[in-house]
Amino acid sequence: MTIWQALRRPRFLLSSWPWRAFAYLASGSVLGMAVGIVLVVVAMTGAVLTIALVGFVVLALLPLCGLIVGPIERWRLRLVDPEKIPTPHRPPTKPGAWAWFVHRYRESATWRELAATLLLAVLGLADLIGLSVACTSVGLLLSAPLIIAFSDRSEEVISIGPGWQINTVGEALTLVPIGVLLAVVLAYLITAWAGGRANLTRTLLAPRDTQQVVALTRSRARLVDAFQAERRRIERDLHDGAQQRLVALTVELGLARLDAPPGSDVARRVASAHEQAKLALAELRELIRGVHPQVLTDRGLAPAVTEVAGRAVVPTTIEVDVGRRLAPEIEAAAYFVVTEALTNVDRHSKATSATVRGRIDDRLLVVEVIDDGVGGADPALGSGLVGLADRVAVVDGALTVVSPVGGPTLLRVEIPVR
Amino acid sequence: MRIVLAEDSVLLREGLVALLTRYGHEVVAAVGDAPSLIDAVERAGPDLVITDVRMPPTHSDDGLRAAVSLRTKNSALPVLVLSQYVEQTYAAELLDTGDTGGVGYLLKDRVGDVDDFADAVGRVAGGGTVVDPEVVRQLLRRRSDPLDRLTAREVEVLALMAEGRSNAAIARTLVVTEAAVTKHIGNILAKLDLPIDADDHRRVLAVLAYLRRLGG
Numbered sequence: 001m002t003i004w005q006a007l008r009r010p011r012f013l014l015s016s017w018p019w020r021a022f023a024y025l026a027s028g029s030v031l032g033m034a035v036g037i038v039l040v041v042v043a044m045t046g047a048v049l050t051i052a053l054v055g056f057v058v059l060a061l062l063p064l065c066g067l068i069v070g071p072i073e074r075w076r077l078r079l080v081d082p083e084k085i086p087t088p089h090r091p092p093t094k095p096g097a098w099a100w101f102v103h104r105y106r107e108s109a110t111w112r113e114l115a116a117t118l119l120l121a122v123l124g125l126a127d128l129i130g131l132s133v134a135c136t137s138v139g140l141l142l143s144a145p146l147i148i149a150f151s152d153r154s155e156e157v158i159s160i161g162p163g164w165q166i167n168t169v170g171e172a173l174t175l176v177p178i179g180v181l182l183a184v185v186l187a188y189l190i191t192a193w194a195g196g197r198a199n200l201t202r203t204l205l206a207p208r209d210t211q212q213v214v215a216l217t218r219s220r221a222r223l224v225d226a227f228q229a230e231r232r233r234i235e236r237d238l239h240d241g242a243q244q245r246l247v248a249l250t251v252e253l254g255l256a257r258l259d260a261p262p263g264s265d266v267a268r269r270v271a272s273a274h275e276q277a278k279l280a281l282a283e284l285r286e287l288i289r290g291v292h293p294q295v296l297t298d299r300g301l302a303p304a305v306t307e308v309a310g311r312a313v314v315p316t317t318i319e320v321d322v323g324r325r326l327a328p329e330i331e332a333a334a335y336f337v338v339t340e341a342l343t344n345v346d347r348h349s350k351a352t353s354a355t356v357r358g359r360i361d362d363r364l365l366v367v368e369v370i371d372d373g374v375g376g377a378d379p380a381l382g383s384g385l386v387g388l389a390d391r392v393a394v395v396d397g398a399l400t401v402v403s404p405v406g407g408p409t410l411l412r413v414e415i416p417v418r
Numbered sequence: 419m420r421i422v423l424a425e426d427s428v429l430l431r432e433g434l435v436a437l438l439t440r441y442g443h444e445v446v447a448a449v450g451d452a453p454s455l456i457d458a459v460e461r462a463g464p465d466l467v468i469t470d471v472r473m474p475p476t477h478s479d480d481g482l483r484a485a486v487s488l489r490t491k492n493s494a495l496p497v498l499v500l501s502q503y504v505e506q507t508y509a510a511e512l513l514d515t516g517d518t519g520g521v522g523y524l525l526k527d528r529v530g531d532v533d534d535f536a537d538a539v540g541r542v543a544g545g546g547t548v549v550d551p552e553v554v555r556q557l558l559r560r561r562s563d564p565l566d567r568l569t570a571r572e573v574e575v576l577a578l579m580a581e582g583r584s585n586a587a588i589a590r591t592l593v594v595t596e597a598a599v600t601k602h603i604g605n606i607l608a609k610l611d612l613p614i615d616a617d618d619h620r621r622v623l624a625v626l627a628y629l630r631r632l633g634g
Contacts, residue, residue, distance in 0.1 A: 216493040237478070239502060244427035250530025251433040255440065258532065275528065281527050285503060295505045303507035310506055310556035 003080050003195040007188065017080075018187040021194035024079040025127045028197065031076070032124015035069060036116060054288070064104060066113025073116060075203055080198045088207035101387050106331045108208070116204040123197065130193070134186045141179030144172040170198040174321070215395070221329070224394045228292075228332055243288065248279045253277055296335055300325045305338050305356055313346045314355070314371065320358035322365065330415055333395045334367050341369040343409050344384060349373025349409060365397075375407035419465040419545055423448045424455040424481055425500075434468070436527065441536045449518040452480035459488055459495070466543040470526070471501045472507060482508050488513035496520035500529065504552040510630055513549070517623045522548035522582075547622040548581035553581040557629035567609050572596045575602040580629060582622045 006017040043062060049055030067089075068225035074085045092100045104110050140147075148169050159208035166172050215224045253274040260267035304318040309316035325331070338356055345354050351373030362378045377385065397415035421443050425431040427529045428450070435445045447449040447458035457469060465487060469481040479502045485497045490598050493516035500507055501523065521543035528550065529535050538548045554577050558565070565573060571592075585603070589596040612624050 206457055239472070240427070243502060244430050247526050247529060248427070248430040248433040250527070251430070251437055251532065254532035255437060258440075278527060280528075285527070289503060294478075294503065295507060299507055303505070306506055308557065312559075315559065326468045382444065 001082065003191065003198065005018060007191055007195070011182065012191075013187060017408060018191055020079050021191040022131070024076065024194045025131055025190060025197070027079075027125045028120065029127035029131060031069075031072070032120045032122075033128065035065075036121035036124065039065065039117075039121060052198075064110065066110060066115075066117045067104065069117040069120065070113035070205055073120065073201055077201055077205075079271045080194050084200065085206045088205065096179065097395060112204045112208075116201060119200070119204075126207070127197075131190075134190065137207050138183045139177055140188065141175045141182060144175040144179075145169050148172040173339045176307050187347055217396075220394050224391075225329060228329065231292045232297070234293070235288055238284070238288050243281070243284055246277060246284060250274065250277045250281060281408075281416065287309075293335070296331060297328075301331045301334055301358065304331075304335050305358065308335075308339050308342055309356060312342045314342075314349070314351050314354050316345075316354045316356060318356050320356060320367075322358055322360050324360075326365065326417055330365060330395050330417060333391055333397065334365060334390055334415060337399070337411075337413050338367060338369060340384055342386055344377070345369070345373065345409075347406070348377070349375075351407075351409075360417060363417055365413075365417050367413045372408050374405070375403045376405040377401055377403035377409050378412075420444050420446045420462065421468060421539075422446060422455065422458045422464040423486070424450070424452070424458075424467070424469040424473065426450045437529070437532055437535070438468075438539070438578060440532075441475075441539070443539070448592055451475060452484040455481070455484045456488065465496065466520075466539065467497045468539070469499055471499060471505075478507065482511065486511055486515055487522070489519075494519040496522075496542050496545065496550070497541060498522035498524065500524055500526045501550075502526050504550055504556065506553065506556065508628070509549065509553050511633065513547070513623060513626055517620050520545045520619070521548065523550060523553065524548060525550045525552055537561065541582065546584075546627075547618055547619050549581050549622070549626060551577070551581050554629070568606060569595070572602055572606050572609075576597060576625065578605050578622045579606075579622060580625045582619075584618060585601070 003021070006012055006015065009015070012018070039062070042058065042065075046055045046058035046062065049058060059108050069359055071087070074087075077085065082200055089104075089107060092103035094103075110186065143364055144166060148166065149172075151195065166175065253270060256270045257267065260270050293304050293307065295307055302318075305320050306318050309318050326334075342354065342356070349371045351371035354369065354371040356367070356369050358365070360366075385399075386399060392399045395415050397413055400412045401409070402412075403409040421438055423431065423434055423438070425434060425448075431448050431450065435448055438445055444462055444633070448461045449455050449458050453475070455467070455469060458464075462535050467474065467485065467487050471479050471482045476494055478627045482499060482501075484501050488495055489497055489512075496519050497512070497515075498520075499522065501509070502525075504525055512521060512523050522538060522542040524535075524538060528538070557580070558573065558577060565576075568576065574592060575588060578591060581613050583591070585596050585599045589599045604614065606612075607621075610625075610628055612628060613622075
């Protein structure tokens with residue numbers, strides 16, 4: 001549950017959320033003050049020490065203070081945000097202190113953490129003032145009767161603005177409900193404020209690129225799904241429309257051939273039309289099969305792959321046993337890979353035999369296409385292989401090709417299945 | 419003979435009715451979905467069922483499933499399935515429904531060759547097996563190690579056998595004598611360790627089962 005959902009729940013006041021929000025802001029203000037003081041002291045020390053050159057090192061290291069504060073802030077955020085933030089930093093590519101220093105300086109995460117640190121120092125002050133005022137007001141209103149009761153009457157007067165002074169315990173008691181009401185309002189305000197601060201912190205301190213990658217992968221998956229659905233629709237429209245019409249036409253022409261006087265011009269014309277209609281039908285059938293194989297939808301991966309292998313020129317053995325139906329996008333991706341791989345085997349490999357293996361191995365669909373051809377298939381050269389890798393990546397899968405010159409070639413796909 | 423026909427495209431259904439009527443058959447029911455097909459067969463008790471693979475209610479392989487369930491209930495009922503595409507899986511499921519009574523699996527395109535189609539209808543109704551040449555071609559294309567023992571001519575004969583042709587028809591196609599065909603078939607069955615059975619239909623199923631086993 002997020003802090004914003006918590007705010008809308010009827011039992012919010014009785015939950016731990018207001019206290020967690022308070023703790024988040026209070027700890028933040030204390031940390032912010034401390035950080036502010038340390039930064040100022042270090043900066044001034046560095047400035048003074050520039051005479052001894054050591055100061056330059058101190059000043060150069062100063063922007064890296066976010067590296068210390070960032071993790072603390074990410075950890076503190078868990079008070080009000082159940083979702084953990086991973087570190088936005090990448091490990092340096094080269095060993096050594098200087099490489100580390102350069103790498104960190106070049107990372108945007110470093111500068112975002114610095115921004116978060118400076119904000120913490122500035123806003124920590126605001127938090128401190130706001131929380132102090134809130135606590136004092138509520139405390140004063142709730143304890144007003146006690147203050148009046150235990151004080152010397154002639155001197156103690158609580159003044160609430162001009163022309164309204166509290167002098168008796170009876171009058172002071174009227175302040176208690178006001179205090180309670182103010183406490184309730186402040187609980188909501190403080191929680192909302194903490195939520196805002198938490199969002200700001202998350203924006204600055206969460207890894208940014210992975211979010212983009214996730215969003216991108218999702219949008220790509222949506223595109224592929226839409227593409228698949230569209231292919232299925234086209235396949236069905238062609239099947240229900242043009243294909244049936246053409247079959248009916250060949251029947252009609254076949255019957256007309258029976259009626260035409262043998263050897264006449266009409267008989268020849270009808271015969272020619274009949275042959276052309278049959279050719280058109282065969283071409284259309286191949287086209288539709290390429291758009292979307294019906295057997296994949298009806299029966300799943302193994303039968304569909306068996307069918308592809310039956311049409312391959314190179315004799316192909318099928319050992320596919322996945323035991324159950326998988327998600328349509330996974331079946332489609334695996335089918336697409338096998339189809340493309342076998343086409344490559346036919347075209348380029350000069351193989352005499354090929355094997356397609358498929359199984360589910362600990363929540364992983366593993367499909368392998370092996371041929372005994374000349375090898376030398378290079379993913380960098382073949383755009384087909386790159387397309388396959390893309391296609392598999394959309395369903396979180398991985399594609400490996402092992403193809404030494406002289407063969408054999410192994411193409412392996414691993415796709416996680418739920 | 420009396421035929422029940424199931425095909426969801428109205429246009430093609432009418433064309434098929436015209437074709438079958440032309441060859442002297444009577445279409446006692448022409449329906450457009452799988453449940454109606456089951457109903458019609460129960461009511462009319464036809465000599466032959468001709469059905470498309472893909473039809474309502476789900477537009478997947480409802481027609482094929484109906485055909486398989488009809489054959490499971492009554493294995494003597496001849497069934498001819500027309501498929502838009504050659505699918506080994508569908509052919510296998512249909513052929514596995516028993517070796518009594520006729521069974522046929524043809525590509526829809528073959529309907530246009532009206533004479534051949536009428537011939538196939540007759541053979542299935544007469545208890546024979548008819549398998550589309552395309553199915554056989556794909557089966558023969560698989561691992562060919564055991565088939566290596568066969569001569570080229572024997573492979574030709576095997577393909578025609580698998581399609582469910584009679585010895586006479588094979589002899590006509592290859593332009594050899596029927597005696598020669600009988601000798602070829604004897605050699606093939608011996609080489610492939612298949613039962614030498616007098617019944618054509620059962621022999622064809624044995625050959626097909628053998629070819630499918632090769633495919634793994």
